[in-house]
Amino acid sequence: MTDYLLCNWRVRSQLLLPELLAWSGDDRAPDVEISLGTVPDHLDGATPAGPLIEVGADNTCRLEISRVARYLVSGGRRVVIQPAGTGDDAAVRGFLLGTVFAMLCHQRGLYPLHASSVRIGDACIAMAGSSGIGKSTLAATLVRNGAVLTADDVSVVDLSSHASPTILPAYPQLKLWRNSLDNLNIAADGLQRVRRSFEKFAVPAATSFKSEAVPLAAIYVLHEAGGMQHATIRRVEKLDAVGDLVRNFYRPRLLRAMGRQGDALQAALKILAAVPLYRLPLARSFDALAGIAAELMTRHGGGRPP
Amino acid sequence: MTGIVWIASYPKSGSTWLRLALESLMSGGAPVRLNRATQRGQTAPNRNLLESVLGVDTSELLDEEIEELRPRCYEAIARDLKHQVLLKVHDARVSTATGEPLFPASASAGAIYIVRDPRDVAVSYAYHAGIPIDAMIARMANLGHVADATNSAISSQVPQRYLSWSAHVESWLAASDMPVLLLRYEDMIRDFAAELARAAAFLGLAASPETIAGAVAATRFEVLQAAEASEGFGERAPTADRFFRRGVPGGWREELTPVQVKQIQHDHGAVMRRLGYST
Numbered sequence: 001m002t003d004y005l006l007c008n009w010r011v012r013s014q015l016l017l018p019e020l021l022a023w024s025g026d027d028r029a030p031d032v033e034i035s036l037g038t039v040p041d042h043l044d045g046a047t048p049a050g051p052l053i054e055v056g057a058d059n060t061c062r063l064e065i066s067r068v069a070r071y072l073v074s075g076g077r078r079v080v081i082q083p084a085g086t087g088d089d090a091a092v093r094g095f096l097l098g099t100v101f102a103m104l105c106h107q108r109g110l111y112p113l114h115a116s117s118v119r120i121g122d123a124c125i126a127m128a129g130s131s132g133i134g135k136s137t138l139a140a141t142l143v144r145n146g147a148v149l150t151a152d153d154v155s156v157v158d159l160s161s162h163a164s165p166t167i168l169p170a171y172p173q174l175k176l177w178r179n180s181l182d183n184l185n186i187a188a189d190g191l192q193r194v195r196r197s198f199e200k201f202a203v204p205a206a207t208s209f210k211s212e213a214v215p216l217a218a219i220y221v222l223h224e225a226g227g228m229q230h231a232t233i234r235r236v237e238k239l240d241a242v243g244d245l246v247r248n249f250y251r252p253r254l255l256r257a258m259g260r261q262g263d264a265l266q267a268a269l270k271i272l273a274a275v276p277l278y279r280l281p282l283a284r285s286f287d288a289l290a291g292i293a294a295e296l297m298t299r300h301g302g303g304r305p306p
Numbered sequence: 307m308t309g310i311v312w313i314a315s316y317p318k319s320g321s322t323w324l325r326l327a328l329e330s331l332m333s334g335g336a337p338v339r340l341n342r343a344t345q346r347g348q349t350a351p352n353r354n355l356l357e358s359v360l361g362v363d364t365s366e367l368l369d370e371e372i373e374e375l376r377p378r379c380y381e382a383i384a385r386d387l388k389h390q391v392l393l394k395v396h397d398a399r400v401s402t403a404t405g406e407p408l409f410p411a412s413a414s415a416g417a418i419y420i421v422r423d424p425r426d427v428a429v430s431y432a433y434h435a436g437i438p439i440d441a442m443i444a445r446m447a448n449l450g451h452v453a454d455a456t457n458s459a460i461s462s463q464v465p466q467r468y469l470s471w472s473a474h475v476e477s478w479l480a481a482s483d484m485p486v487l488l489l490r491y492e493d494m495i496r497d498f499a500a501e502l503a504r505a506a507a508f509l510g511l512a513a514s515p516e517t518i519a520g521a522v523a524a525t526r527f528e529v530l531q532a533a534e535a536s537e538g539f540g541e542r543a544p545t546a547d548r549f550f551r552r553g554v555p556g557g558w559r560e561e562l563t564p565v566q567v568k569q570i571q572h573d574h575g576a577v578m579r580r581l582g583y584s585t
Contacts, residue, residue, distance in 0.1 A: 049361060050359045050360050050379070051360065051375055051379065051382065063362070065362065095366065098362065098363050130353060130357070131353045131363055131365050132460040153363070177458055177459045178459070179459040182458075195366050195368070197368070199456075199457060200366075251361045253358060284544055
């Protein structure tokens, strides 16, 4: 078994996890253990959080996607996976490094955002928003412009220190659909598909990836620009900002089932006291995206011609 | 009436207009704002809506997995409701691979289904989608048509099965497990106050003549066109330069060739006659 790095955790896994960097830190005991085994049909006395997830005692979580795997996640440190046997290993890992990863964060008192994040200079920006809006493609464009990836899809906010909120970098990989790959001139050959039949690929982004926590400088909530002629980035404050932020935690229904809405609200207030939140309208065009990327680089002091 | 009310139609048949008018009605006849944030999640196949229930990334789920999970999502949404919620939908009323309705009766308070002359739909939809009218006529006859199919990218909506225009109409009108109100776009143009009053009564919404008049005024075509010009409209497709374009019933006479008219009537004549459209 190989040990891996995920956030600042030492992860021991029975499953190969090529997305993660190998552990090269100290000789501590593993922080998280992932094993293959049997997962029960249901958790006793559990609260359902939607059709796929149950939350039981001590916030133990059960996730099942019937054609992929069952996952049992407990104590922020143990994951048991029972693959469905369809042989789609990439999919097993995909949900592990997405929803299950977020469950571990919640169990550890961290605050995962549904966001991609990049480091520009000494600080991080997080780009939150619905699936398909363009978070990963925008992050990839920023990386092309000189930013360093800290996370794609699940960006972990750590509020445990007395200083301002930080992002704990997750793992150096982006998931991009073929259209985005083509636009960025990245070849798909040799890249792993995230799910067998899909034109969505895992793109390594390990250049300059560092695992130290990075101060969070801004949160951008992406939304569709619609027909707006002059769509500008605008700062959002007070109740609107709290609403935007809480809606973009990974995931509100899970938070409620784990009894963490109160904590999440407190966390949102603490984050917003130190970090500005903006709404960023994004038109569905790669040109618009390139323009936004350049603007973000300039705003955060990383501006140089692409 | 609690639960989900489906505002259903084949595309370009007036469901957006009705949705805006119902929202105005529910705000006492107030003017409409085209891009209210809460509106964006109010379509049945919206990814964000489904993910808010599922807790996983839908872009990593197979089309058949998503389709099987949608009835469960709608049930979960309906369970949380204390009143009714309107969800706009262009899917045909199909069954999933396991044989259950995509839109489960247990989650549904009912449906308002809007139809429009398919000859006008062909013209409007071709413009909206940025494809030639002949291609759109072929699409409307294609039982296998899937909107927002996942290929090299995803959209904000999960894939939806439209069936053909005729099969779409028949699928919704065949619903025996929930009340369905049928409205015709042409009747809405002729006397929107009356049609809106029917919709309000169906939904159990109190609506005085003043409120109805307000909603009708707020959603007059010229008003909506002007609003789109000044604030944009999120429902405009990237392939079209406007969403609120023309809307005149019978406009097809000036835009379709006799061959195209004949094709549509060949493909959809039975349902057209059933709905009272002359062929």
